[in-house]
Amino acid sequence: MLGKSSGSGLNMKIMYFAWIRERIGYANEEIALPPEVKTVGAFLTWMKTRGEEFAYALENDTLVRVALNQEHCNDLSHSLENVSEIALFPPMTGG
């Protein structure tokens, strides 16, 4: 677990699935987001700066899906207020 404590940001559970999980190297973590990360778009931009494995996992925006509190979200401007769990995963292949 990385568990960086970066001050007053929201404490967030982040989950990764399928090849995004494999590229990052673990399935979930709990992390304090920097205070300026307030939207889905800002979150994704910040995630890519966290290291090579994150940049690699999230390099293709069209292949990254987001769920907030276990519901799909495709709005980059969506606020992270009241969000306690963010999941990142590739397009789904169930059924």
Place this chain on the structure above:
Amino acid sequence: MADPIKGPIVTIQAEDFDTGQIISQATKDCSNVGAVVSFTGLCRDEGGKLAALELEHYAGMAKAEITRIATRAYAHWPLDQLITIHRFGKIAPGENIVLVLATSSHRQAAFEAASYLMDYLKTHAPFWKKEHLIDGTSSEWVDATEKDDKALNRWKDVIGE
């Protein structure tokens, strides 16, 4: 009290299931049901190359998301029962992966609801397939297909969203 359970039923499980048995149960003592449509998705062997599929899923979200889709279908079509079972974990060729079953007074509602549910499930249920090959070479994640995305378009005029 004599009524069977109403509303969508969604089950996420590792175990295999018996489609015939579920159809029998769903239609027992339902004299108002004139139609039962079931779709079962099976694991192909891809021309003898596939040893197994591994289905990863987002456990916290899978049931909630399929229930959201099924609830929309249940509200839109006049259905009696709408049952979904989706498996996760290792699945061998020939085994079941998914079941959607709709019962109704008339066939049209049952056909359409089952079809809608499968189309949405393909692209919205948080499951990911990985192929394990018999020759032991690298395991690959299955790519999402544009065909599956396009399948959703036909529902936009029917049920919105």
